[in-house]
Amino acid sequence: MEALLKVESVVKTFPGVKALDGVCLNVYQGEIHTLLGENGAGKSTLMNVLNGLYSPDSGNLLINGQPYIFRSPKDSIKAGIGMVHQHFMLVYNHTVFENILLAVSDLPFWLDKKKLRIRIKEIVDRFGLSIDLDEPIRKLSIGQQQWVELIKLLIRDCKVLILDEPTAVLTPQESDRLFGFLKRFKEEGRSVIFISHKMREVMELSDRVTVLKKGTTVKELARGEFDENVLAGLMIGTDEIPVWEREKKQFTENVLTIEHLFADKEKNMSDLIDFSLELRKGEILGIAGVAGNGQKTLAEVLTGLKPPVSGKIFADGKDITNADSRKAYIAGIAHVPEDRKSMGIAPEMTVDENLILKSYKEKPFRKFIFQNFKAIKENAEKQIADFAIKAGPKGTPIRLLSGGNIQKVIIARELSMRPSVLVALYPTRGLDMGSAEYVHKVIMDARKDNMSTIVISEDLDELLKLSDRIAVMFRGRITGIVDPEHTSREEIGLLMSGETVQ
Amino acid sequence: MIRFEKRKDASKLFTVFAPFMSVLFALATAAVIMLFAGINPIAAYAGMLNESLGSFYGISETLVKSTPLILTGLGVSIAFRMKIWNIGAEGQLYMGAMGASYVALNSGLTGFVGLAAMFVMAAVFGGIWAGISGFLKAKANVNEIIVTLLMNYIAIAWVSYLVYGPWKDPNGFNFPLTPRFSPDLVLSTFFNTRLHTGFIIALALVAVMYIFMEKTVWGYEIKVIGNNPKAAKYAGISIDRKIIGVMFISGALAGIAGFGEAAGVQGRLQEGISHGYGYTAIIVAWLAGRSAIGVFIVSVIMAVILVGGDSLQILMQLPVAFVNLFQGLILFFILASDFLIQNKPVMKRSGK
Numbered sequence A: 001m002e003a004l005l006k007v008e009s010v011v012k013t014f015p016g017v018k019a020l021d022g023v024c025l026n027v028y029q030g031e032i033h034t035l036l037g038e039n040g041a042g043k044s045t046l047m048n049v050l051n052g053l054y055s056p057d058s059g060n061l062l063i064n065g066q067p068y069i070f071r072s073p074k075d076s077i078k079a080g081i082g083m084v085h086q087h088f089m090l091v092y093n094h095t096v097f098e099n100i101l102l103a104v105s106d107l108p109f110w111l112d113k114k115k116l117r118i119r120i121k122e123i124v125d126r127f128g129l130s131i132d133l134d135e136p137i138r139k140l141s142i143g144q145q146q147w148v149e150l151i152k153l154l155i156r157d158c159k160v161l162i163l164d165e166p167t168a169v170l171t172p173q174e175s176d177r178l179f180g181f182l183k184r185f186k187e188e189g190r191s192v193i194f195i196s197h198k199m200r201e202v203m204e205l206s207d208r209v210t211v212l213k214k215g216t217t218v219k220e221l222a223r224g225e226f227d228e229n230v231l232a233g234l235m236i237g238t239d240e241i242p243v244w245e246r247e248k249k250q251f252t253e254n255v256l257t258i259e260h261l262f263a264d265k266e267k268n269m270s271d272l273i274d275f276s277l278e279l280r281k282g283e284i285l286g287i288a289g290v291a292g293n294g295q296k297t298l299a300e301v302l303t304g305l306k307p308p309v310s311g312k313i314f315a316d317g318k319d320i321t322n323a324d325s326r327k328a329y330i331a332g333i334a335h336v337p338e339d340r341k342s343m344g345i346a347p348e349m350t351v352d353e354n355l356i357l358k359s360y361k362e363k364p365f366r367k368f369i370f371q372n373f374k375a376i377k378e379n380a381e382k383q384i385a386d387f388a389i390k391a392g393p394k395g396t397p398i399r400l401l402s403g404g405n406i407q408k409v410i411i412a413r414e415l416s417m418r419p420s421v422l423v424a425l426y427p428t429r430g431l432d433m434g435s436a437e438y439v440h441k442v443i444m445d446a447r448k449d450n451m452s453t454i455v456i457s458e459d460l461d462e463l464l465k466l467s468d469r470i471a472v473m474f475r476g477r478i479t480g481i482v483d484p485e486h487t488s489r490e491e492i493g494l495l496m497s498g499e500t501v502q
Numbered sequence B: 001m002i003r004f005e006k007r008k009d010a011s012k013l014f015t016v017f018a019p020f021m022s023v024l025f026a027l028a029t030a031a032v033i034m035l036f037a038g039i040n041p042i043a044a045y046a047g048m049l050n051e052s053l054g055s056f057y058g059i060s061e062t063l064v065k066s067t068p069l070i071l072t073g074l075g076v077s078i079a080f081r082m083k084i085w086n087i088g089a090e091g092q093l094y095m096g097a098m099g100a101s102y103v104a105l106n107s108g109l110t111g112f113v114g115l116a117a118m119f120v121m122a123a124v125f126g127g128i129w130a131g132i133s134g135f136l137k138a139k140a141n142v143n144e145i146i147v148t149l150l151m152n153y154i155a156i157a158w159v160s161y162l163v164y165g166p167w168k169d170p171n172g173f174n175f176p177l178t179p180r181f182s183p184d185l186v187l188s189t190f191f192n193t194r195l196h197t198g199f200i201i202a203l204a205l206v207a208v209m210y211i212f213m214e215k216t217v218w219g220y221e222i223k224v225i226g227n228n229p230k231a232a233k234y235a236g237i238s239i240d241r242k243i244i245g246v247m248f249i250s251g252a253l254a255g256i257a258g259f260g261e262a263a264g265v266q267g268r269l270q271e272g273i274s275h276g277y278g279y280t281a282i283i284v285a286w287l288a289g290r291s292a293i294g295v296f297i298v299s300v301i302m303a304v305i306l307v308g309g310d311s312l313q314i315l316m317q318l319p320v321a322f323v324n325l326f327q328g329l330i331l332f333f334i335l336a337s338d339f340l341i342q343n344k345p346v347m348k349r350s351g352k
């Protein structure tokens, strides 16, 4: 069978980085094709080449055997390739319908809105998307906004759909609905290129997997030829997997006590309602729950970014409800991927500079009023080596790093601060397997040194593996606390949907 | 239809040479216009270069003109670093000149102490003038562009009032100027030219600001705020205080430029003491990419254009209006070509 879309030895270099080094890819009609590869392997770059954003240095692009050269995303859409970007390109105050209207580029002079509406309705029904066309975008959840992006592409009749880590911003429920959609899309004889670091998703969806490493294709496998172990083996190769295990420990002291905390509502998110929780010294407390049930607010209140409305927070018996005194005590990795570019980093500044964002005023990094560039550089070298960050040539602004590598910079920075309490919000989202394991190991090592950690995550496997206790959140409250050794996914699932189990 | 897209993978080399390219592009465009006006552009440019750089005197004049540009350019660019648009350097320069003149005319201080007091007063006057808009921005989120712009008119009007009124030189044949400062309150000049100590001060401040912006903890904080205010908040930087502080420094630098013009070039306060340096400073800061060293280089290039342009009047027998037009055109085209270098035009057919 001839491939619908064929990428032949494409090379793309950025100053100082060879992002793609002769990569090959064959996407066949009617399949979901997963791209797998470590952070910085070149997945997003390849997708941007297919999308016409980057023009390759060399190599060919064939669609149905015909060579194509894309000069802009317009060309790529004309050829039937559509991409959903990580950062949605939507006008927030306009309605769903108006946003889709904007996307239809070749608007005729006289626009038949009725006809277009019918066409959109038809697509919405065909794929079972539930969406109100007259709702403004800002009222939609992230998952629904993604629908709008998808409809924008479908209305232009795209044959190959590219999704770069689409599930990183979705709740598990939203992901399931997306997968349902993708399967229906594929049954119509169209193709999907899908990127994800989550094995569970890869196994569920993929008809074919291409593994990338350092800008080249390592292997292409069809369904039946791969399982989780094979893929893990190919991804990690000869690299060492960090190993760790959780030692049994007795916890006696309370390090953090949260009492009757109330916090304000953020759009689409539950606030904290009479929230109480105790964190013990040296423990890892997992917080499970569907995103949007107050986890982000909790992390922001604890790390001092948001003032609570009422309630108290005590550390070692001392009242630290006042934000300033809290900062020194609690460090936080508050980085939902939608937020990581907007809050966790200064995008135009270098990796070195971003690694000291929180501690630039402290001892080794500052001499009198001057910055100590030697210490800053040494710190960066150490973090880059420890976390295997692909940082590009010296002085590269951090925004040019791959998504996972940006994440690693943030995590490395927070963990290197040696806080007493760490609040980690989705710490391994967007990280490849090896890196995720490494982050777990670092958290586990710090546990040995009696650091207490609150891990907020939707990934139950991660929580079950890491946590000493798991608290489940629903609508701003704790619905239950379970022991990971004596619980089941079902029990946690029930708690997550708001049932209280005694 | 033509659209503009930001250039994505611009190389380092490209960004370094962009300002020079802009100037070349501007000169080429202006040449075409000169051809239409029946002037030989090559002769005109040769004449400009010869006048501004071809002689000892020419060079000294160029450096005199570059002095206020360097100082105001530094001020504007440090605010730019924080994404604060201080377009009020002109007014801050006037306030600085006024502060210095106040000391010179009224304090009775003499010699070095007098000069030092003039310098400090100029910096404080300019700094407070800009600091007001910084305060309004920080505390009430008032748009600094509008405030700084409008305060220019107030500052200029103040100086006019003083030189036409209370500070007017009684022996000045009714011209809008103050009496000359006593000779020990005028900056010393070099080699019998108009090049004064203010230039040395400007050079020193280039070095100071370079260190301030690139090497200190504050420079780091300013960069973070300018780059991503949310990240700055997350890092625990108090943004409001920084805005006020940076605006003060920005205005103080412009004020020092006013000190240079009053105590160095004119030896008095007079109407029109600045030839729009505070506005040209915006272009200087823009082209310099907000770096201190860049400000120095661009200011000298600008000064060449200003001095050379003025000389066209005599060389080519051109009316003043044409010279002004010519200088304005060059500035305009420098900005336009800079835009073209940063953004690439994309041809697009519209509709069907």
Ligand SMILES: Nc1ncnc2c1ncn2[C@@H]1O[C@H](COP(=O)(O)OP(=O)(O)OP(=O)(O)O)[C@@H](O)[C@H]1O
Residues within 6 Å of the ligand: A014, A015, A017, A018, A019, A037, A038, A039, A040, A041, A042, A043, A044, A045, A046, A390, A391, A392, A400, A401, A402, A403, A404, A405, A430
């Ligand atoms: N515009 C750019 N300029 C310079 N370097 C870049 C640019 N875009 C990507 N890179 C570099 O190219 C490499 C590949 O990046 P890419 O984003 O394709 O990785 P990825 O496979 O998507 O990784 P991740 O899983 O972390 O998202 C990285 O080392 C990155 O730093």
Ligand SMILES: [Mg+2]
Residues within 6 Å of the ligand: A043, A044, A045, A164, A402, A403, A404
């Ligand atoms: Mg990526």
